[in-house]
Amino acid sequence: xxxxxxxxxxxxAESKDESxxxxxxxxxxxxxxxxxxxxxxxxxxxxxGLTHGAxxxxxxxxxxLIEAAFxxxxxxxxxxxAAAESAPAHERVPRLLKGYLNAKHRDRPAAGxxxxxxxxxxxxxxxxxxxxxxxxxxxxxxxxxxLLGDKDGNADAASCExxxxxxxxxxxxxxSLARAVDDPALSNRILEAALTYGRQQPA
Amino acid sequence: xxxxxxxxxxxxAESKDESxxxxxxxxxxxxxxxxxxxxxxxxxxxxxGLTHGAxxxxxxxxxxLIEAAFxxxxxxxxxxxAAAESAPAHERVPRLLKGYLNAKHRDRPAAGxxxxxxxxxxxxxxxxxxxxxxxxxxxxxxxxxxLLGDKDGNADAASCExxxxxxxxxxxxxxSLARAVDDPALSNRILEAALTYGRQQPA
DNA sequence: ACATTCGCATGATGATCATCATGCGAGTTG
DNA sequence: CAACTCGCATGATGATCATCATGCGAATGT
Numbered sequence: 001x002x003x004x005x006x007x008x009x010x011x012x013a014e015s016k017d018e019s020x021x022x023x024x025x026x027x028x029x030x031x032x033x034x035x036x037x038x039x040x041x042x043x044x045x046x047x048x049g050l051t052h053g054a055x056x057x058x059x060x061x062x063x064x065l066i067e068a069a070f071x072x073x074x075x076x077x078x079x080x081x082a083a084a085e086s087a088p089a090h091e092r093v094p095r096l097l098k099g100y101l102n103a104k105h106r107d108r109p110a111a112g113x114x115x116x117x118x119x120x121x122x123x124x125x126x127x128x129x130x131x132x133x134x135x136x137x138x139x140x141x142x143x144x145x146x147l148l149g150d151k152d153g154n155a156d157a158a159s160c161e162x163x164x165x166x167x168x169x170x171x172x173x174x175x176s177l178a179r180a181v182d183d184p185a186l187s188n189r190i191l192e193a194a195l196t197y198g199r200q201q202p203a
Numbered sequence: 204x205x206x207x208x209x210x211x212x213x214x215x216a217e218s219k220d221e222s223x224x225x226x227x228x229x230x231x232x233x234x235x236x237x238x239x240x241x242x243x244x245x246x247x248x249x250x251x252g253l254t255h256g257a258x259x260x261x262x263x264x265x266x267x268l269i270e271a272a273f274x275x276x277x278x279x280x281x282x283x284x285a286a287a288e289s290a291p292a293h294e295r296v297p298r299l300l301k302g303y304l305n306a307k308h309r310d311r312p313a314a315g316x317x318x319x320x321x322x323x324x325x326x327x328x329x330x331x332x333x334x335x336x337x338x339x340x341x342x343x344x345x346x347x348x349x350l351l352g353d354k355d356g357n358a359d360a361a362s363c364e365x366x367x368x369x370x371x372x373x374x375x376x377x378x379s380l381a382r383a384v385d386d387p388a389l390s391n392r393i394l395e396a397a398l399t400y401g402r403q404q405p406a
Numbered sequence: 407a408c409a410t411t412c413g414c415a416t417g418a419t420g421a422t423c424a425t426c427a428t429g430c431g432a433g434t435t436g
Numbered sequence: 437c438a439a440c441t442c443g444c445a446t447g448a449t450g451a452t453c454a455t456c457a458t459g460c461g462a463a464t465g466t
Contacts, residue, residue: 035327119382120320120379125383131386162395165393166401170376173371173375176376176379177372180318181340194368197365197370197373197404256445256446257444
């Protein structure tokens with residue numbers, strides 16, 4: 001048997017696992033709130049209720065944490081999509097748009113879309129981070145395609161892909177812009193206009 | 204007369220102005236290539252052919268440089284838009300989309316859109332940086348509205364605003380995603396799909 | 407119970423920077 | 437041309453971090 005397969009169990013291992021989860025959760029929040037450059041290892045550890053020294057027995061380095069935290073930020077994708085799935089086919093796009101392009105999402109990035117929070121920073125990230133980004137994009141597109149593809153007469157695959165990618169791009173772009181501007185009125189205009197634009201898109 | 208209005212001239216002042224322009228140009232490039240956190244003051248100064256010590260006689264601090272460099276990155280907006288203006292009204296949107304959503308733009312951020320390069324970082328930036336972002340967004344939207352608003356029968360103002368903002372969001376989002384992913388094939392798919400999506404938008 | 411393991415805390419270490427202090431030499435002024 | 441100005445270079449300084457080294461104490465296994 002492979003010696004590497006040792007999966008220790010017991011109170012100690014369990015506690016370490018809980019610590020790891022707290023670290024990941026803290027990092028996933030901070031990553032979306034401030035970006036990977038916006039917090040230090042010590043910051044995350046403090047948020048997780050630990051001190052900086054313990055970090056390196058959980059992750060090899062900060063870059064690995066950022067990658068893992070990014071992936072962890074998609075743990076709620078299914079529940080996010082479930083809300084749209086429960087709607088009739090022609091209502092799904094509007095519902096997804098509304099769930100994304102709103103002030104609450106803009107103002108609470110820690111609970112929101114990691115694409116909109118991380119895209120630009122990951123463009124200069126490690127190979128692993130960029131692969132993670134691509135993985136999550138692929139998965140998200142697949143799930144959206146499954147959700148919207150069997151809409152009515154289900155258009156050809158190409159047109160469905162462009163719709164799904166277009167919607168995601170629109171959402172990510174509008175949220176990025178809405179968060180970057182200073183003027184709240186302009187920020188709201190951006191969210192509302194993007195919402196309108198996305199709804200006008202033909203089948 | 205106001206003592207503050209002194210505008211020194213002469214060989215020395217001229218040379219300082221040239222230095223400032225070189226610093227700004229270098230910073231505008233690096234800001235779009237690597238983000239504000241991706242370069243040091245010494246890096247920009249070296250790229251401008253100077254050493255780090257000279258920096259603080261040109262700008263009060265790095266944040267101010269980033270703001271100025273961001274604004275400077277829009278110096279070419281008019282020539283960028285001129286290409287679209289020379290096209291017949293119904294060709295303008297496709298031409299703008301094509302000029303933005305392509306591999307060359309994706310691969311040379313230093314010569315490209317500063318919105319797509321900076322949005323997420325500016326969301327955590329200084330007040331001045333965020334104001335600069337809003338200013339440039341406003342100006343860009345106004346110019347685009349002037350360009351696309353008198354399209355044919357020119358739709359009502361609200362619909363034009365949502366189209367212009369939607370297009371910009373779509374472009375910024377797609378470029379951000381295309382740059383963040385690792386897989387070149389996926390990156391191309393994103394650019395192409397967003398192009399298709401943007402073209403399908405009704406008048 | 408004893409020896410061992412291991413999660414975590416404390417406390418370096420070294421690197422990277424932003425920013426400041428000083429000095430020289432070319433330009434400018436009278 | 438002598439006194440002065442000022443752009444730029446060199447060389448600190450201090451802060452912030454990522455990462456590593458060490459040690460304690462609780463959990464584990466014999």
